[in-house]
Amino acid sequence: MKYRLYKPDDFDALYAIETVCFEPPLRFERAYLRQLTRARNSATWVAEENDGKPVGFAVVEWRPARGGRVAGYIATIEVLPEHRRVGAGGALLGRAEVSAREAGADAIWLHVDARNEVARRLYEKHGYTEAGASENFYGPGQGARILVKDLAKDVGKRAE
Ligand SMILES: CC(C)(COP(=O)(O)OP(=O)(O)OC[C@H]1O[C@@H](n2cnc3c(N)ncnc32)[C@H](O)[C@@H]1OP(=O)(O)O)[C@@H](O)C(=O)NCCC(=O)NCCS
Incomplete structure (x- = not known):
């Protein structure tokens, strides 16, 4: 499995993953996912097979938080069923955290x-x-449950 940042050409493949992984009301609308991937305060990581086919992705956003801080937010992580349980979800999560940290976030949170x-x-x-x-x-x-992680603790840590 390889991990790389999103390119606009990936959008249809990513939306196909979204439709496999989530049913409404949890499924993002196409326009919303497109907006997320285009936002300046977000990063989208793609997991792809050796043949270049995307099999999973994660989107992380970051926003100003109290006290002049920045907080990251995991908007989604999803991996096609036949590619689960081999570490792709964890690897995408690690890369999303690195992007949030590079944007100045010292904490990251999400809804599940x-x-x-x-x-x-x-x-x-x-x-x-x-x-x-x-x-x-x-x-x-x-x-939803709200989960959080302190990113300040592992400054300098690299993605898995
Ligand atoms: C959640 C999801 C992204 C995990 O992806 P993945 O590539 O299978 O994750 P990993 O292989 O990195 O698994 C990491 C850990 O998650 C847990 N996990 C993953 N699948 C599991 C399962 N079927 N049962 C129990 N624990 C599981 C385990 O702790 C696992 O570690 P282990 O394999 O060492 O036991 C994937 O199941 C998915 O796409 N689900 C549908 C979409 C979704 O619910 N996304 C989350 C949105 S908040």
């Missing part, structure tokens, strides 16, 4: 579907801890 145990384990394995919950975040009765 309260029922998504697999994703929660991925994040916990990578040092995220629960910091709260957001009821009805994805829709009526579909809550």
